[in-house]
Amino acid sequence: MDADRANEWADLLKAFAHPTRLQILAELGKGTRCVTDMEDILPVTQVNISQHLTVLRNAKLVDFAQDGALRCYYLSRPKLVEGVLALISADH
Amino acid sequence: MDADRANEWADLLKAFAHPTRLQILAELGKGTRCVTDMEDILPVTQVNISQHLTVLRNAKLVDFAQDGALRCYYLSRPKLVEGVLALISADH
DNA sequence: TAGTAATGTGCGAACATTCTAATATTATAC
DNA sequence: GTATAATATTAGAATGTTCGCACATTACTA
Numbered sequence: 045m046d047a048d049r050a051n052e053w054a055d056l057l058k059a060f061a062h063p064t065r066l067q068i069l070a071e072l073g074k075g076t077r078c079v080t081d082m083e084d085i086l087p088v089t090q091v092n093i094s095q096h097l098t099v100l101r102n103a104k105l106v107d108f109a110q111d112g113a114l115r116c117y118y119l120s121r122p123k124l125v126e127g128v129l130a131l132i133s134a135d136h
Numbered sequence: 137m138d139a140d141r142a143n144e145w146a147d148l149l150k151a152f153a154h155p156t157r158l159q160i161l162a163e164l165g166k167g168t169r170c171v172t173d174m175e176d177i178l179p180v181t182q183v184n185i186s187q188h189l190t191v192l193r194n195a196k197l198v199d200f201a202q203d204g205a206l207r208c209y210y211l212s213r214p215k216l217v218e219g220v221l222a223l224i225s226a227d228h
Numbered sequence: 229t230a231g232t233a234a235t236g237t238g239c240g241a242a243c244a245t246t247c248t249a250a251t252a253t254t255a256t257a258c
Numbered sequence: 259g260t261a262t263a264a265t266a267t268t269a270g271a272a273t274g275t276t277c278g279c280a281c282a283t284t285a286c287t288a
Contacts, residue, residue, distance in 0.1 A: 045162040047179070050155035053224050057153035062276085063142035066149075070137040079235060087139070092277065094236055099275095113234045113285045127223040132145050135216045154246085171265060184247065186266055191245095205255045205264045230288090237282070245274070252267065258260085 059103030060128060064088055065096050069125050072106060078114045151195030152220060156180055157188050161217050164198060170206045 045053075060066065067086055071077055082093050097117065100106040105125060108115040119125050137145075152158065159178055163169055174185050189209065192198040197217060200207040211217050 045159050047155065047159075050158045050162075053158055053221075054153050054155040056224060057149060057158075057220075058275095061146050061149035061153045063139065063146040066142045066145055067137050067139075070142075080233090089278075090235070091237090091279085095277080098236080110285095115235065121227060124223055124227045128149075128220060129145075131216055131219040131223070132148060135213060150245095172263090181248080182265070183249085183267090187246080190266080202255095207265065231286100232288100233284100233286080235282100235284080237280105239279090239281105241277090243274100243276075245272100247272080248270090250268085252265100254265080255263085257262080 056103055056105075059099055059105055062096065062099075064092070065100060066129075068093070068096060068100065069105065069119070070129060072117060072119045073122070073126055073129065076109075076116045076118045078111075078116050080114075148195055148197075151191055151197055154188065154191075156184070157192060158221075160185070160188060160192065161197065161211070162221060164209060164211045165214070165218055165221065168201075168208045168210045170203075170208050172206075 060069070064086060068082060071082060071085060079090060079093055079097070083090050086093060097106065101108075104120055106117050107120040108117045110116075152161070156178060160174060163174060163177060171182060171185055171189070175182050178185060189198065189200075193200075196212055198209050199212040200209045202208075
């Protein structure tokens, strides 16, 4: 594996590698969710969720559709995300 | 996803999330390698490789067989490792 | 247009990771 | 047992990540 690819892939994997972000990704695997939906489920602040969503957006793992004041987030690469979660899950 | 599982999985993914470690894992995907083999391939010091191998060992992604002074490293969960690499690779 | 709900941003402290340099350990060969 | 090859460990500086706080923005509603 060449160094460029290794860097790119590592950046992508870093986006996965946080418990809150994993929970967000798992939740979005069930369907579109807005930030308040996630606030109801996760034991962290709105600000923190928003920060993690920024990381996930930068990694192009999620995107959103604006609906009035709401931002409806969804997985932009569901196969990748669900594949990774399934692999790890299978390994236990 | 419950918090315990999220933490556990995040720890595992952190082990993947470094360019040098990804290159080590990819190399071990081709077969057993000792540390000097990796030194020949990677542009980093022996010490640094050893440190990254420690991280990978702690995550139970690799293990080694001692052969005299050599330590022959191999993937202890090849399906997981190769699965993750294949998924990311497919996504490009 | 003032108020409020939903979400985002910038900053800085706390914490974690990575790398380098020096040194240690272990096994073999002489 | 001394030398050498292979690998690991320790310590500390540099760097990166995360989080809380305060505040900003945007869109709706009264």
